[in-house]
Amino acid sequence: MKEITIQIKDDTYEQLKELTELENLINRHRDTNRDDNYRIEDFVVGSIIDKMEQINHFNQINPSIENDQQPVIKNRFKEIAKQKGIYIKDIADQLNMKPPNISKIFNNASQPRLELFVKIWMVLGCPPLHQCLYLEED
Template sequence: MRIEIEMKDETYEKIKNVIDWINLDNSFRGKSDTPEAKIEDFIKGAAISKLLDVESMSPLLNSKVEDGLEIKNRFKAIAKEKKIKQIDICKRTGLKKANLSLIFNNEKTLRADTFFAIWLTLGCPPIHDCLYIKKSD
């Protein structure tokens, strides 16, 4: 399977600098048997790492953690901080404004597919910044 990724030039340069550093470090340490690091491999590794983060919390999205505790989200604050308008999130995710408002105000249970759609639109912030556990009222 082939996937094309579009990224900002500055992001690409940051990744390239890391790869250059890894290759230089391996060369300096005499690790000639170590294959040269590639940008593609770094991106694959980053995707796998993020997937593991997401897999570790995904069962939490559709259920209560335990009696008296609920999973809540901070999407509204993250969107505001990133200056992403709700209407833009609706356009990218296909959510209706009313539903997004309910999710942003933690008045609607967040399904995994909805979580991922919003999470991707917000630029994949760290999971621990997106979700928290709160005692039920």
Template sequence: MENKVGINIVLKQETLKEIDELLGYYKTLMKYEEFDLPSNYEDFIKSAINHYINRLMTIHSFVISEETYKLNSNSKLKNTIKEYMIGQQMKQKDIAALTGIEPGALSNILSNRNQPSMDYFLRIWIALGCPPIEELFYRDTN
């Protein structure tokens, strides 16, 4: 059996009202679909804490270190966006449609002829579901 610790929290009345509205909405959804949603205050707060912890862990995974990215290196930046897309069973035309990037420009990025601008990178990154950056870029040391 896992160890548990009890805590007491104080919430603003407005926050409690918002939680009540969400719980009511969740209960309505669960009448029509099989959802795993919180149905009471305790489950809602536990779920919110877990969600927040997961977001923080995701942000933590984006920490860029000098060691990982060889910041002082003259090595070319390369991407593995095409390989990541294949792993996600996405096609170039899917990314082009989701991002609005012209197929020719996207082809140049995927083949490493060009690296994406910040704007294109953000579009592609969001279309891919915001994976850790180190899964999309590396320094070519050859």
């Protein structure tokens, strides 16, 4: 087993200490017979392992892993707006934008930055995200 040493700021250490104490408290609350007491080092290692598992899981489900093509994320805002009877002009007015800019997004000629995506999504009534986005092979 390898060992590493890390240096962290005092406030980061205090935050880790609080998180470790909270984790121990939660574990004891869930199981009153539990007597283990995680150390800060245990919490850090567990957090790193958890993050690595998330990355491995993403790699397993990532559609671009199966083939070398990178899928392109596209939106379905145009279809959603049409179903709800919302016009591009109305969305543009609510967002203080010009209709041609919204039209480019709705026709997938360009994709909005995250902040604008969320604003459009909210104007459309916050439909489920899986209905708003899809992957298209490049």
